[in-house]
Amino acid sequence: MIAELGLALLWIAAALACLSLVAAIVYLRSGKGELAALVRPASVAQGALTAAAFGVLIALFVRSDMSVELVARNSHSLKPMLFKVAGAWGNHEGSMLLWLTILGLSGALVALFEKRLREDTLIATLAAQAALSLGFFAFLLFSSNPFKRLPIAPPDGQGLNPLLQDPGLAFHPPTLYIGYVGLSVAFSFAVGALVTREIGPAFARAMRPWVLGSWIFLTLGIAAGSYWAYYELGWGGWWFWDPVENVSLIPWLAGAALLHSVSVTATRNALRAWTVMLAVIAFSMSMVGTFIVRSGLLTSVHSFAVDPERGTFLLVLMALYIGGALTLFAFRAGAVAEGKKFALLSREGSLVINNLLLTTILALVLLGTLYPIVAEAMGEKISIGPPYYNRVAGPLALILCLVMVAGPLLNWRRDDGRKLWSRLPAAVLAGAAVLFGLVLFGGHVGVLPLLGMTVAAVVGVASLAPLWGRNLRRTPLPTWGMVIAHFGVAVALAGMAAESAFIKERLVAAAPGETVKVGDFAVKFVGVQPVAGPNYTAIEGTLVATTSSGDSFTLRPAARTFPGLMGTPPTETNEAALLTRPGGQLYAVLGQPVTDADGRTDRYQLRLWWKPLVWWIWLGGGLIAVGGTLALLGRAQLLALWRARRARRKQERFA
Amino acid sequence: MSARLLLLLAALFAFPAMAQDRLPPAPYAYQQLADPAQEAQAKALMETLRCLVCQGQSIADSDAPLAGDMRHEVRSKIAAGESPDAIRTWLIARYGNWVSYDPPFDAATALLWLGPLLFLALGGWLAFGRFRRGADEEGGEA
Amino acid sequence: MRSRWVLFVPLAIMGLLFGAFVYRLVTPNDTLIRSQWIDKPMPLFDLPPATAGVEGLKSSQLADGRPRLVNIFASWCIPCRAEAPQLEALKAAGVPIDGIAIRDRPEDVAAFLRENGNPFDRIGADMQSSVQIALGSSGVPETFLIDGKGIIREQIQGVILAENVPEIVARLGAMK
Numbered sequence: 001m002i003a004e005l006g007l008a009l010l011w012i013a014a015a016l017a018c019l020s021l022v023a024a025i026v027y028l029r030s031g032k033g034e035l036a037a038l039v040r041p042a043s044v045a046q047g048a049l050t051a052a053a054f055g056v057l058i059a060l061f062v063r064s065d066m067s068v069e070l071v072a073r074n075s076h077s078l079k080p081m082l083f084k085v086a087g088a089w090g091n092h093e094g095s096m097l098l099w100l101t102i103l104g105l106s107g108a109l110v111a112l113f114e115k116r117l118r119e120d121t122l123i124a125t126l127a128a129q130a131a132l133s134l135g136f137f138a139f140l141l142f143s144s145n146p147f148k149r150l151p152i153a154p155p156d157g158q159g160l161n162p163l164l165q166d167p168g169l170a171f172h173p174p175t176l177y178i179g180y181v182g183l184s185v186a187f188s189f190a191v192g193a194l195v196t197r198e199i200g201p202a203f204a205r206a207m208r209p210w211v212l213g214s215w216i217f218l219t220l221g222i223a224a225g226s227y228w229a230y231y232e233l234g235w236g237g238w239w240f241w242d243p244v245e246n247v248s249l250i251p252w253l254a255g256a257a258l259l260h261s262v263s264v265t266a267t268r269n270a271l272r273a274w275t276v277m278l279a280v281i282a283f284s285m286s287m288v289g290t291f292i293v294r295s296g297l298l299t300s301v302h303s304f305a306v307d308p309e310r311g312t313f314l315l316v317l318m319a320l321y322i323g324g325a326l327t328l329f330a331f332r333a334g335a336v337a338e339g340k341k342f343a344l345l346s347r348e349g350s351l352v353i354n355n356l357l358l359t360t361i362l363a364l365v366l367l368g369t370l371y372p373i374v375a376e377a378m379g380e381k382i383s384i385g386p387p388y389y390n391r392v393a394g395p396l397a398l399i400l401c402l403v404m405v406a407g408p409l410l411n412w413r414r415d416d417g418r419k420l421w422s423r424l425p426a427a428v429l430a431g432a433a434v435l436f437g438l439v440l441f442g443g444h445v446g447v448l449p450l451l452g453m454t455v456a457a458v459v460g461v462a463s464l465a466p467l468w469g470r471n472l473r474r475t476p477l478p479t480w481g482m483v484i485a486h487f488g489v490a491v492a493l494a495g496m497a498a499e500s501a502f503i504k505e506r507l508v509a510a511a512p513g514e515t516v517k518v519g520d521f522a523v524k525f526v527g528v529q530p531v532a533g534p535n536y537t538a539i540e541g542t543l544v545a546t547t548s549s550g551d552s553f554t555l556r557p558a559a560r561t562f563p564g565l566m567g568t569p570p571t572e573t574n575e576a577a578l579l580t581r582p583g584g585q586l587y588a589v590l591g592q593p594v595t596d597a598d599g600r601t602d603r604y605q606l607r608l609w610w611k612p613l614v615w616w617i618w619l620g621g622g623l624i625a626v627g628g629t630l631a632l633l634g635r636a637q638l639l640a641l642w643r644a645r646r647a648r649r650k651q652e653r654f655a
Numbered sequence: 656m657s658a659r660l661l662l663l664l665a666a667l668f669a670f671p672a673m674a675q676d677r678l679p680p681a682p683y684a685y686q687q688l689a690d691p692a693q694e695a696q697a698k699a700l701m702e703t704l705r706c707l708v709c710q711g712q713s714i715a716d717s718d719a720p721l722a723g724d725m726r727h728e729v730r731s732k733i734a735a736g737e738s739p740d741a742i743r744t745w746l747i748a749r750y751g752n753w754v755s756y757d758p759p760f761d762a763a764t765a766l767l768w769l770g771p772l773l774f775l776a777l778g779g780w781l782a783f784g785r786f787r788r789g790a791d792e793e794g795g796e797a
Numbered sequence: 798m799r800s801r802w803v804l805f806v807p808l809a810i811m812g813l814l815f816g817a818f819v820y821r822l823v824t825p826n827d828t829l830i831r832s833q834w835i836d837k838p839m840p841l842f843d844l845p846p847a848t849a850g851v852e853g854l855k856s857s858q859l860a861d862g863r864p865r866l867v868n869i870f871a872s873w874c875i876p877c878r879a880e881a882p883q884l885e886a887l888k889a890a891g892v893p894i895d896g897i898a899i900r901d902r903p904e905d906v907a908a909f910l911r912e913n914g915n916p917f918d919r920i921g922a923d924m925q926s927s928v929q930i931a932l933g934s935s936g937v938p939e940t941f942l943i944d945g946k947g948i949i950r951e952q953i954q955g956v957i958l959a960e961n962v963p964e965i966v967a968r969l970g971a972m973k
Contacts (some may be wrong), residue, residue, distance in 0.1 A: 233716070234718075235715070235716040237716055240711070240712070240716075243711070273804075277807060280807075281807065284811070288814070291818070295822065296826070297818065297821050297822075297826070298826075300710060300711050308822055308825065311818075311822050312822055315815070315819070315822065318815075319815060322811055323808070323811065326807050326808040326811055327808060329804060329807065329808075330801075330804040330805045330807075330808055331804075333804050334801055334804055352782050352783070356775070356779060356782055357775075359774075359778065360771055360774050360775045360778060363770075363771065363810075364770065364771040364774070366814075367766075367767060367770050367771070368767070370814070370817050371758075371764070371766075371767045373817050373821050374766070374767075374817060375758075375763050375764060375767075376827070377820055377824075378763045379763070380751075380752060380763045380764075381751055381752065381753040381827075381830070382752045382753060382758045382759070382763075382764065383705045383752070383753050383754070383755065383756050383758070384758050384767070385703065385705070385713070385756025386702065386703070386756060387703050387756055387757035387758075388756070388757065388758055388767070392768070392771050393771075396771070396775075444695075505687070505698070506687070507685050507686055507687050508686075509685070509686070591685065592679075592680070595679065605685050607685075676871060676873045676899070676900035676901065677873065677902060678900045678901070678902065678924060681924075681925040681926075707830055707935040708935065708936065720900060720926075721926055721929075721935075724900075724925050724926035724927070724929075724930065725926075725930060727925055727927075728927060728930055746930075747833075748833060748834065748933075749832060749833060749834045749930065749932065749933030750830060750832070750833060750935070751831070753830055754830075781803055781806075
């Protein structure tokens with residue numbers, strides 16, 4: 001009953017999307033105002049009903065209703081409740097419904113709260129959003145129905161992949177999806193502005209909070225995913241240039257370029273064509289990403305089950321949306337009147353370089369991800385991984401970081417370089433100090449990590465430069481946001497470079513009582529014991545790590561075995577033990593038991609790493625998100641509205 | 656309820672024959688070389704070699720037995736004095752360029768390596784092309 | 798007014814992208830990694846016997862003038878059992894077959910031979926996959942066609958099917 005209700009809600013929501021679209025088209029062509037009045041409520045209702053349908057799906061998982069095929073394939077009654085709920089979106093159909101829910105809710109929020117934009121542009125925007133929803137509704141309802149029933153309900157489900165049974169990972173998809181699909185609003189605003197030819201500060205101001213908000217979520221989602229891979233996969237890697245990782249990075253890069261560009265358009269009425277194009281590209285890349293993941297185009301540890309039929313459906317949808325938007329762009333963007341000119345050495349100039357570099361990095365990540373297909377068409381099978389990306393994207397990213405610190409110190413339109421001259425020497429000094437320190441005392445450090453740490457030092461100091469000489473309490477929130485976000489980039493860069501350069505690894509077959517030295521630690525292997533969890537059994541090791549100053553810490557890495565449910569083979573996972581210290585992290589993994597030459601069977605494979613400053617990577621990511629949030633709050637009119645209301649009330653009291 | 660439990664227990668003890676061997680890992684699969692410089696060379700090389708039986712991982716990041724055997728080959732060869740490039744070439748001669756995460760530079764991959772530079776040059780020219788034509792107030796266009 | 802054609806560049810790039818997608822949807826991903834060590838001499842090796850009662854395998858024994866098959870298998874490899882009748886058929890047709898057992902314990906190899914028959918003249922034990930790697934082989938079962946001079950001429954990946962048997966006999970017959 002409930003599943004059918006969910007399906008019915010989806011059909012009604014789809015019908016409402018259709019209604020919004022048709023009413024908007026008729027209104028825009030003929031100007032009939034009554035139809036325009038339908039669009040906002042229809043969008044709100046569509047969002048609410050889709051969210052309700054998603055709630056129904058979650059309820060089905062919570063109740064472990066095995067008569068629904070999705071629940072039977074992805075859940076199990078013994079699963080902890082958090083993972084039952086997470087199971088709702090940990091599969092193709094459920095995550096597609098999540099996509100539609102966010103698409104619908106974003107449209108609803110725009111319909112409810114956007115009051116300043118010109119009416120026809122807003123209607124065109126809501127129409128674009130409805131058009132996007134309609135295509136994905138068709139995809140869901142016709143080829144990926146989440147509420148499909150099984151003729152006979154099995155006694156229990158096939159369970160969720162044990163690798164995904166992790167609290168952090170439970171929230172990783174929704175966070176990312178809010179990011180990906182939030183960018184759809186930017187896409188819709190861009191299309192709406194192109195349709196009504198109102199490409200100016202107004203639409204940029206309407207779009208800006210959406211861009212910032214989605215980008216913040218993308219930053220958090222990607223950082224969380226990286227941290228999850230780091231501690232779950234058992235080898236301490238935090239970025240693999242895996243195709244699915246790359247397709248999450250690409251919208252992030254587009255969003256980063258877009259959030260800078262949209263600010264310029266909103267405040268200075270410049271870079272308008274860039275803003276429109278980046279807005280279209282950002283969500284297009286979200287769609288391309290979801291297509292690549294769901295169609296089995298590329299091998300990846302992340303891929304959903306392969307289904308070329310779904311791939312074709314999505315490809316056709318994307319051709320319509322992206323092709324349509326870019327054609328509209330090609331025909332209408334040229335009509336935008338020329339903006340005021342600016343010099344290369346100016347804030348606009350540096351932002352154009354910023355856009356250019358980010359777009360180039362985006363293009364090369366896309367190229368690297370898809371090139372194996374091109375090479376195969378030419379008869380050669382190749383693999384593209386870190387060596388390529390480090391060599392090509394690395395230098396570009398470093399140059400971008402340097403532009404990032406010069407930009408905020410430049411004036412609009414034309415700058416004479418005096419502020420740069422006066423404030424940058426401190427940063428250059430910091431960079432030089434780090435560089436010489438590393439070259440003289442660092443030992444054997446690779447070129448890229450060396451440059452990375454140097455640039456991180458320059459950026460770290462220079463990102464604070466816009467605050468010098470200002471009254472810090474009167475500095476607007478968006479400026480604080482910019483400073484903290486740019487500083488976060490420096491922190492993350494320093495973490496990445498330091499970890500690559502100074503990581504220490506020890507692989508040993510240790511017997512109980514033996515001590516292994518790694519970094520500054522003496523790690524004693526005490527022993528192992530069997531442990532039972534809610535739905536697994538494990539062998540847990542006990543390690544005692546002592547620093548040279550005498551502090552002692554206990555680590556408990558474990559090797560877990562999840563029984564195979566309904567006939568599938570058991571799965572084994574590694575739970576690494578992490579010890580976070582100010583200087584870095586000690587990472588310990590318990591491997592297989594080893595029978596050595598003497599016949600001893602109590603030796604275990606231990607993998608130990610000392611990773612200097614590795615947690616700075618995610619701290620940096622967090623700082624970037626904090627900076628973005630400050631910028632978002634600073635621009636939100638909430639503060640101003642609240643003050644205006646207070647002032648009005650005061651006046652009324654004295655009236 | 657008890658029927659479900661029985662079914663679960665039956666599933667627990669009835670897993671199908673697993674396609675995994677029973678031998679211990681090769682000696683150098685999980686053991687580092689004694690010389691730190693050689694181990695660093697081996698590690699750097701292993702991180703750029705692709706695991707043949709995994710879904711997109713390097714042999715340095717995989718627990719698959721064949722990946723362990725490949726690590727053993729790499730470390731043994733480095734210990735015997737071979738250069739990382741020679742070992743990479745040796746493996747590519749057997750498995751093709753697919754086994755190396757560092758794509759070659761040849762006719763098929765020229766676009767891959769030169770593409771970003773071309774893109775940057777094209778983009779730069781489009782955005783700032785007007786600088787070349789003339790005087791003071793030239794600049795980029797909004 | 799910026800030149801019109803520039804604005805079509807993003808659309809053109811999207812077109813190229815979609816070309817790649819369509820290509821991939823039409824010609825699905827070929828996940829087999831083929832050996833590139835073809836038309837090259839057999840690598841040098843000297844493998845001990847895989848179990849009691851069989852001879853070990855030396856690379857020099859593979860260049861005796863008779864084209865032959867080298868079959869890479871393992872007792873833990875379930876599809877390898879499906880190949881046993883075809884290997885027997887090839888042996889009956891006069892094809893010399895040698896085996897290399899990958900990562901296998903002697904008792905497991907013995908059990909495998911008891912259950913599925915022994916079509917091999919010799920079986921070498923490759924405990925650390927070193928010969929497998931030297932051949933460019935990436936899984937089991939795989940079969941290599943070797944000519945009389947010990948040069949590897951062909952690689953068959955996966956189980957040999959009944960309909961392939963006459964073809965293999967013919968191909969080996971055509972080699973010297």
